[in-house]
Amino acid sequence: MKAYLSVFHIRRKMELQYRGAMLGGILCQMFFGLILISLYRALYASKPQELPISHVVSYVWLQQAFFRMLLASDPDLGDKIRTGSISYDLCRPMDLYGFYYIRIMAQKLTGSLMRGIPMLCFALFLPRGWGLTLPSSPPGLAISVLALILGLLCVCALENITMAFTMRTLDAKGVQAMLNLLMLILAGNILPLTLFPDSWQKVITLLPYAQLLDAPIRFYTGEYGMDRALRILLVQIVWVFLLTLLGRLMWSRNQKRLILQGG
Amino acid sequence: MSFIHVEKLHKSFTVLEKRRKGSLFRERKTVEALRDLSFEIGRGELVGYIGPNGAGKSTTVKILSGIMTPESGEVTVGGRIPWADRREHVRRIGVVFGQRMQLWWDVPILDSYLLLKDIYRIPDEKYHARLTELTEVLKLEELLRTPLRLMSLGQRMRAELCGSLLHRPELLFLDEPTIGLDAVSKLSLREFLKWENETYGTTILLTTHDMEDIAALCSRVMVLGHGRKLFDGNLETLLERYDTVRTVKACYENPSVMPALPASVTASREGEGILFSYSPGETPTAEVLRLLQAAGDLRELTIEPQNIDHLIAAMYREMDL
Numbered sequence: 001m002k003a004y005l006s007v008f009h010i011r012r013k014m015e016l017q018y019r020g021a022m023l024g025g026i027l028c029q030m031f032f033g034l035i036l037i038s039l040y041r042a043l044y045a046s047k048p049q050e051l052p053i054s055h056v057v058s059y060v061w062l063q064q065a066f067f068r069m070l071l072a073s074d075p076d077l078g079d080k081i082r083t084g085s086i087s088y089d090l091c092r093p094m095d096l097y098g099f100y101y102i103r104i105m106a107q108k109l110t111g112s113l114m115r116g117i118p119m120l121c122f123a124l125f126l127p128r129g130w131g132l133t134l135p136s137s138p139p140g141l142a143i144s145v146l147a148l149i150l151g152l153l154c155v156c157a158l159e160n161i162t163m164a165f166t167m168r169t170l171d172a173k174g175v176q177a178m179l180n181l182l183m184l185i186l187a188g189n190i191l192p193l194t195l196f197p198d199s200w201q202k203v204i205t206l207l208p209y210a211q212l213l214d215a216p217i218r219f220y221t222g223e224y225g226m227d228r229a230l231r232i233l234l235v236q237i238v239w240v241f242l243l244t245l246l247g248r249l250m251w252s253r254n255q256k257r258l259i260l261q262g263g
Numbered sequence: 264m265s266f267i268h269v270e271k272l273h274k275s276f277t278v279l280e281k282r283r284k285g286s287l288f289r290e291r292k293t294v295e296a297l298r299d300l301s302f303e304i305g306r307g308e309l310v311g312y313i314g315p316n317g318a319g320k321s322t323t324v325k326i327l328s329g330i331m332t333p334e335s336g337e338v339t340v341g342g343r344i345p346w347a348d349r350r351e352h353v354r355r356i357g358v359v360f361g362q363r364m365q366l367w368w369d370v371p372i373l374d375s376y377l378l379l380k381d382i383y384r385i386p387d388e389k390y391h392a393r394l395t396e397l398t399e400v401l402k403l404e405e406l407l408r409t410p411l412r413l414m415s416l417g418q419r420m421r422a423e424l425c426g427s428l429l430h431r432p433e434l435l436f437l438d439e440p441t442i443g444l445d446a447v448s449k450l451s452l453r454e455f456l457k458w459e460n461e462t463y464g465t466t467i468l469l470t471t472h473d474m475e476d477i478a479a480l481c482s483r484v485m486v487l488g489h490g491r492k493l494f495d496g497n498l499e500t501l502l503e504r505y506d507t508v509r510t511v512k513a514c515y516e517n518p519s520v521m522p523a524l525p526a527s528v529t530a531s532r533e534g535e536g537i538l539f540s541y542s543p544g545e546t547p548t549a550e551v552l553r554l555l556q557a558a559g560d561l562r563e564l565t566i567e568p569q570n571i572d573h574l575i576a577a578m579y580r581e582m583d584l
Binding site: 002003005006007009010013014017076083084085087088090091092093094256 | 360378
């Protein structure tokens with residue numbers, strides 16, 4: 001257990017080495033947020049929607065704040081596999097899946113918190129209709145944090161599956177590009193899932209991608225009430241379980257057929 | 264039974280061949296990386312493992328370190344089967360792959376060491392004692408707070424070596440550790456390996472292309488070619504066997520002088536001098552020198568030093584590698 005904490009710690013430290021990049025990331029995400037919000041405001045001005053604009057604005061800000069959680073894969077892991085440095089990790093008395101899982105988690109958590117917190121503070125002070133609104137209720141916020149944690153577990157399991165694919169193809173870019181595209185659309189980063197047609201939402205909200213950020217955000221804005229909390233959390237837990245299981249299976253199969261190239 | 268026991272080891276890889284015209288699929292070909300490899304290594308030995316590129320050296324190391332499983336054959340290290348008992352096995356070994364990195368690129372190396380401490384569950388006192396000792400011998404004290412990315416190649420290799428030895432492995436695999444190092448770094452690295460081996464009786468298996476490494480460190484050499492073991496013994500025996508051709512260059516005051524030598528000595532003009540090559544078994548060096556001196560006034564005479572690389576190249580040629 002201590003070893004996993006230690007991995008988490010060192011990966012966090014590594015993430016903190018690039019503070020300049022972090023600042024750039026914050027500015028970029030804020031710019032994106034403002035652009036998207038003006039877009040939705042224009043849409044609402046010409047054709048008001050059922051969903052209040054304040055929900056959409058909060059949705060956009062939360063998506064932008066936790067962007068690093070969705071779309072930032074560890075370039076080192078792909079490189080390790082490509083160059084064969086992974087052989088060092090195979091020589092450690094550790095479970096490889098867990099080792100990578102915790103690395104991915106440290107990166108995603110540190111990256112998104114370091115960027116997200118300043119951004120959300122900024123967004124809270126923006127004028128009404130442009131800024132982030134406060135959570136619907138204290139229990140809503142609590143459930144939303146819980147859902148976010150489950151979402152993090154989900155996204156780490158997904159990323160580890162991508163890594164397992166990389167071990168077969170030896171190049172992370174192809175699979176990653178495809179999965180990232182799916183992620184952008186189905187997690188609600190391009191268009192908030194709440195704005196999709198209702199019939200679509202029935203399916204989309206059951207997919208793993210909706211568990212990452214969409215579910216926590218809807219608890220935050222109050223679109224999901226307490227009455228639906230148990231059902232949604234259950235769906236998340238099932239996905240965490242299934243994705244972890246699949247990733248583990250893929251890793252153990254990979255490890256069996258592993259042939260390290262070169263040398 | 265000896266510490267490392269390898270018997271009748273086989274390993275092959277499947278590779279896809281270039282697609283032939285007219286056929287839809289590429290054909291599969293099996294390449295045998297190791298064929299019937301057997302050897303024993305005792306505790307505390309320092310063994311050099313050489314062979315041309317692609318001979319199967321790294322494959323052997325990967326099997327011995329539990330990363331790869333062989334098709335058939337028996338391997339035990341300290342009584343354990345590496346791949347079957349992977350976690351217990353890797354706890355006791357250390358590995359250095361000369362061209363790969365285990366330490367974290369962006370953080371001070373001390374942080375990487377702390378991570379290794381937790382991974383190998385090294386108790387605090389043992390860790391501190393060992394780290395102090397290793398940083399002293401490897402001259403790393405001033406580098407502990409430096410991230411790996413700011414280090415030179417030699418510093419990096421020393422840092423990597425320290426990382427691989429923190430948990431006091433009984434067995435250390437070194438895969439080309441001196442690759443790309445300057446003369447001073449090479450010498451200090453060799454000194455260190457010798458020290459580790461003598462002080463703690465760490466068994467070391469050293470894979471290298473640098474014959475100087477072998478000459479300086481290893482009492483025993485194993486030569487691998489095409490997946491087979493071709494030689495196992497000490498370096499002198501190996502060299503004697505292939506030390507068949509030597510060369511002498513002679514320059515005379517009068518350039519037209521051509522000494523008369525036995526037919527087994529070949530002579531060729533090279534610039535102002537004449538290059539003679541002979542085999543010391545047939546014509547002793549003293550005899551050649553006597554004849555050269557008798558032929559005329561010598562201005563310059565150079566006996567080309569024995570180059571181990573040439574000998575090894577000759578050996579590889581003879582063994583058809």
